Amino acid sequence: MPFARRRRSERRAVRARASNFAQRGRIARQSPPDILYPRAPIREVDLNNKAFITGITGQDGSYLAELLLEQGYEVHGSVRRTSTLERSRLAHLYADPEVYNKSLFLHYADLDDPTTLRRVLNRVQPAELYHLAGQSHVGLSFEIPETTCEFTAMGTLRLLEILRDLPEPPRFFHATSSEIFGRPVASPQNEDTPLAPINPYGCAKAFATQMVRVYRESHGLFAVNGILYNHESSRRGENFVTRKICHAAAAIKLGRQRELVLGDTSAQRDWGHARDYVRGMWMALNHDTPDDYVFATGILHRVQDVIETAFAAVELGWTDYVRFDRHFLRPAEPLHLVGDASKAQRVLGWSPRTSFTELIQEMTQSELEHLSRTDS
Ligand SMILES: Nc1nc2c(ncn2[C@@H]2O[C@H](COP(=O)(O)OP(=O)(O)O[C@H]3O[C@H](CO)[C@@H](O)[C@H](O)[C@@H]3O)[C@@H](O)[C@H]2O)c(=O)[nH]1
Numbered sequence: 001m002p003f004a005r006r007r008r009s010e011r012r013a014v015r016a017r018a019s020n021f022a023q024r025g026r027i028a029r030q031s032p033p034d035i036l037y038p039r040a041p042i043r044e045v046d047l048n049n050k051a052f053i054t055g056i057t058g059q060d061g062s063y064l065a066e067l068l069l070e071q072g073y074e075v076h077g078s079v080r081r082t083s084t085l086e087r088s089r090l091a092h093l094y095a096d097p098e099v100y101n102k103s104l105f106l107h108y109a110d111l112d113d114p115t116t117l118r119r120v121l122n123r124v125q126p127a128e129l130y131h132l133a134g135q136s137h138v139g140l141s142f143e144i145p146e147t148t149c150e151f152t153a154m155g156t157l158r159l160l161e162i163l164r165d166l167p168e169p170p171r172f173f174h175a176t177s178s179e180i181f182g183r184p185v186a187s188p189q190n191e192d193t194p195l196a197p198i199n200p201y202g203c204a205k206a207f208a209t210q211m212v213r214v215y216r217e218s219h220g221l222f223a224v225n226g227i228l229y230n231h232e233s234s235r236r237g238e239n240f241v242t243r244k245i246c247h248a249a250a251a252i253k254l255g256r257q258r259e260l261v262l263g264d265t266s267a268q269r270d271w272g273h274a275r276d277y278v279r280g281m282w283m284a285l286n287h288d289t290p291d292d293y294v295f296a297t298g299i300l301h302r303v304q305d306v307i308e309t310a311f312a313a314v315e316l317g318w319t320d321y322v323r324f325d326r327h328f329l330r331p332a333e334p335l336h337l338v339g340d341a342s343k344a345q346r347v348l349g350w351s352p353r354t355s356f357t358e359l360i361q362e363m364t365q366s367e368l369e370h371l372s373r374t375d376s
Pocket of ligand 1: 136137138139176177178179228229230231239240241242244261262263264265267268269303328329330333
């Protein structure tokens, strides 16, 4: 029986069993992911289901891990071996003895090491695999195009090849990007918009997106592309523009920073909240059939709007602090990247719940609270 149609008492029991991970979070500074069961028909969520996340230590990976744990999944994730443990977004789960190595497991494995990945996936045998890992910074992809393609394009292909050989391949979600559309001929874009990337990152994502379609259609994998427009949160990396601005507004308010230096502030994006987008990932992978879905708000804002909203949230005038530096300009900027998520809405019952203003205010507030607790 689909989870959504289970008896109310059973659903209540499941929710009662699931602890509220985000609230316990040391660094999770927002309200926990609110999980509503989608209207779309979904397959039964077996409480023993295992999910595997590549990129579990990233913004999306950490929200998704929380959501899946709340749903009763056993969650596994691959982590890269680095000299420092970059797991701060998972710290609250990692530090919880009820969770770590009980329902959350981390494995050393990487996209450039298919032997290890294969061994780990063979051992875990997940029912669902969420592929979120890769080099995700568009500007940086101009500097390190080979690394970007190695991880984002070839890494995805290697993963698909491994799945093809598994006796029971898991359902596969690929987090792709609006950057596959580059400078699209039509706005808003949907799942049928032609791919026309204009930077190395977009090219790598376009390759991977198309490969996912090939493996779905020619090899019969249950493989889904989530075409994700910009999605942010207080867990966003500090070199992405929303976090950079919200952090600066809070730091300037507290006297910890003097100015904010930016590139093109007229650039426009379709910005939503990461928590909403990981909910979409789960809904897409639990639908009856594999397909591609755009996840977006459908509303464009300028970088300048982020600046004004963040500085207004700390009651400062932005003009005294913001400076332009061409160092942050990119060789090419996409135009009119705004998504039409009506298919996700119609088929999955997905829609974003957080407005642009709420998002930026929440991020700025979170920075204020975080900075107020720390010395530097
Ligand atoms: N990062 C950054 N961007 C700046 C700055 N000043 C202006 N911008 C402009 O702000 C816009 C957003 O930049 P990012 O926040 O770096 O995000 P992105 O390039 O749109 O890429 C993000 O969204 C994609 C989905 O559309 C993702 O696929 C990608 O991984 C990433 O998350 C771009 O037009 C960029 O030129 C700055 O100082 N830093």
